[in-house]
Amino acid sequence: MNYSIIFYIIGWILNLEAAFMLPSCLVALIYQENSGWSLVAAVLLCLLIGLPLVIRKPKNRVFYLREGFATTALCWIVLSCVGALPFVLSGYIPNPVDALFETVSGFTTTGASILTDVEALPHCLLFWRSFTHWIGGMGVLVFLLTLIPLTGGSHMNLMKAESPGPSVTRLVPKVKSTAKILYMIYIVLTIIEIFLLLFGGMPLFDSITLSLGTAGTGGFGIKNDSIAGYSTYCQVIITIFMILFGINFNAYFLILIRKFRQAWESEEVRAYLLI
Structure with missing residues (x-):
């Protein structure tokens, strides 16, 4: 198992999630909502963990389906746990289990919700909640394929692990171009x-x-x-x-x-x- 490339990709996932939260921070700034600090805290946590993981690039960037499946599973767990933090820290969904359920429902585009009064949430959290749907709709790892330089068949292995269907095909010869x-x-x-x-x-x-x-x-x-x-x-x-x-x-x-x-x-x- 190539653990170095797995942690490298997880680091990229955390940095990407920090970037994905920035529009919600901007929404909080526009509407002058105090709940924006919970998003800022989540961004800082992502960068605190993610940046050290990507600074040192792995020597071996090739990985196979085994690494692909492990990376996919771990990335979705990390993505969901960190994505639930703004709901918990802001106090609008104080129960961590409920916040995790809401976030997982968003990233997996399930659409189920524990909220009985959606309109009680501030604009910034409503935006982040909807944005998790948009991120999950295409798959954050597919987006990652457009950024990370991998070698060999690694792009295809990661895409196969990410995609729910029985088969994955290239639209063009390069998988990276397909993702774009x-x-x-x-x-x-x-x-x-x-x-x-x-x-x-x-x-x-x-x-x-x-x-x-x-x-x-x-x-x-x-x-x-x-x-x-x-x-x-x-x-x-x-x-x-x-x-x-x-x-x-x-x-x-x-x-x-x-x-x-x-x-x-x-x-x-x-x-x-x-x-």
Whole structure:
């Protein structure tokens, strides 16, 4: 077992999570919310542990499926535990088990919640809660593949361990380029939904958080009645994008390179749309 590369990747995960929390810190600053200190504390903890782990680069950067599965499991545990800290430290979800449940539900895009009054949370924590959906929707390790220089078949082994499906295929010869293409499609679809919701009269904060929740297909909302209080137009947009985000992104890539027939011939796409 190549432990050095496993800890190296975990260090990167912690540093990435610190970066992912920064937009929520900005939201706290904009809305002048005191709860923002809990996010800052979590960021500092991530960097305190993560930076030392990545300063010393491992000599052997090749790892196989065994290391891939171990890394994936450990990364999700670390990601969820640290991601729950802002809820606990702020006091809005004081029970660590409940906070962990909420965070795991977000990162895994399950969408289950222990909260009975979502609107009681400050804007910064609502944003972080929805952002966990967006991060988990594509997979944080897929994002990591675009950053970490690994050798041999390591990228593919990590991607296989991260992906829930029975098989993983490259869109282009390099797995790193495949990860970049997937994330570009993911980001563009999210931005399009935000603008369409804004066009329907939805406030900016609501548009962003609901789009993040839609992208992950988990459905975290920021209102106690979910999206029932919004206009029919906004409800339709969210429904359509929930369907679009559920389609295999390989199909979108095939459409972009004008291989429409090949995209339609995908059994997964046809079965999904038929259902």
